[in-house]
Amino acid sequence: MMIQNIERAPDSGNALDRKTSRTNQGSNQEKIGYLIPEFPGQTHIWIWREISHMREWGVQIKVFSTKRPAEDIRARHAFANSAQAETYYLWPPSPFHLLATLLWVLFTRPLGLGKAIWLAFTLDVEERPKWRSTLPLVLPACILAREACAQGIDHLHCHSCANSAILAMMLKRLNGIPYSLSLNANLEWWGGAMTEKLTEAEFTMAVTEQLLDQIRRKYPHLRQDQALLGHTGVDTKKWIPVAKGSKKEHEVFQAITVGRLHHSKGHDLLIRAIKRIVDAGQAIKLTVVGAGPERENLETLVSQLDLCQVVQFTGSLSEDQIIERMKQSDVFVLASHAEPLGVVYMEAMAMEVPTIGTDAGGVPEIISTSHDGLLVPPGDEKALAEAIESLMKNPELRHKLARNGRRTVIQRFDSRISAATLHQQLLGSLPKGYQQPLSTTPPYSTSS
Structure with missing residues (x-):
């Protein structure tokens, strides 16, 4: 050359x-x-x-x-x-x-x-x-x-x-x-x-x-x-929800979390919260998607809490595989102690999966609690369990959060928005034919 x-x-x-x-x-x-x-x-x-x-x-x-x-x-x-x-x-x-x-x-x-x-x-x-x-x-x-x-x-x-x-x-x-x-x-x-x-x-x-x-x-x-x-974002033309029927009484409630198996992600806290729900007599299963240094410790914790039939570890999955798992889920939860932003929250919301996050880092910029998701204090196992149970018992709330969650992502976190911002900075103009989504309620608002 x-x-x-x-x-x-x-x-x-x-x-x-x-x-x-x-x-x-x-x-x-x-x-x-x-x-x-x-x-x-x-x-x-x-x-x-x-x-x-x-x-x-x-x-x-x-x-x-x-x-x-x-x-x-x-x-x-x-x-x-x-x-x-x-x-x-x-x-x-x-x-x-x-x-x-x-x-x-x-x-x-x-x-x-x-x-x-x-x-x-x-x-x-x-x-x-x-x-x-x-x-x-x-x-x-x-x-x-x-x-x-x-x-x-x-x-x-x-x-x-x-x-x-x-x-x-x-x-x-x-x-x-x-x-x-x-x-x-x-x-x-x-x-x-x-x-x-x-x-x-x-x-x-x-x-x-x-x-x-x-x-x-x-x-x-x-x-x-x-x-x-320049928010990170999700491709809302790929992460598309599927129609779900009403949850039947005998069906097990499906929870999912996606993230590196690292202490900062709070997976141990989520597993303990699931234990509280099981001990209260609720039927629930948790799918943990991701790999990392904490897997052995988390598997040991699951065994100690007698949750081997409740918690499943999948390891790292492809985007398409995660989408399929999201389609089967009733709630997405990520209990991070601190998260700079959290694209995975956006992905779940884009799929109209009711989403629970922690009130830490940049997460409140994505989720307005009780409007398009729920926020709990980081490190609060009891509050996390209560938030999950509230969604298990309230299908109307699940539907509201799911609908509003996708709307929030489309209007504020579609991946084309930040890409268009970068295009404008580098080339002096927005991409030809690009239309900015309409603004919506700020993510840190408490209005519903």
Whole structure:
């Protein structure tokens, strides 16, 4: 592959000038790079939805990733094989490729290489000494720079604010390619240097109002257009409910939870809540979808509570398999201690499965309690059991929450909404033919 040897001019002008220039040139000339760590992972499905929508609107996208995902976190979804086949992995390179890249950088980007190395020694990350985690990033940054140049990448969108954001900063020094970020967890989770990462980014899309407010309060020097809201979302044209008849008296109530088997997800709390319901004489079954380090502990807990005939573990499932499980469910519950947002809540609501979440993190931005779902305090086993029982005993409430839940997702969390926001930021306009959904009651309202 022929490599372009012309170094790009340093980034100049404000974001509006650049977007206007892109619009005048035509969006089809723009090529966007996506940098996603260990892609495709099981939780990356919302990113793939975003990529798919952008491509439907004619945007050229090249996917980069730091390295291939380990088997235990690799996506089980239908898109995984084709996504992995098209992804360019930065590490590990072959010895020949690494040597060729180093020669290319030394001959065509010596000043940029020096700037990238200087960044590695001076960036204010949390680890000490600072360079220990940043200096090794110079080599994959050089590989990214060479391939981005060969592919004609105009902008890099980075779905991580940790080391991948540092790679984006190094790419900017090597090739002058601007970058943007998606922020999907608290600012303190990303290893430090957030002031530098956010300041240099053309813009950052925060997935919740809470995160956006955190950015604006902590970094008031950022331009207004450098921080914006971009909810993650669900494809409401795929996650479609099925008609369900009335629950017969003898039928077992079906509960489902979906999430990584990690302590933070509160699966142990949910299992104990199910035990309370069983002990009260109610017929219920729980399906637990997901994999993770807590599976053995959770299975032990199920055995200790004598719930082996009540709780089923499925492991990780594909998107299509989860949809089929949702169709068979009467309630969705995720008892996370803290959840930045929670796409899985949206997926259940889109399927018109009555949804119970915890009043923590970004979940109240999705669920308005008693309107389109129920919220309980995190860590409150008794309140969780009572919420499930209230839905078991009240079919009218289930119907109301199910109907309103889908409406909320269509109007506020369809995956096309955030993709269109990104399109507008990158290309200066909304996609041709795109119509913004009508606004609805704010998710944190208590009105019903």
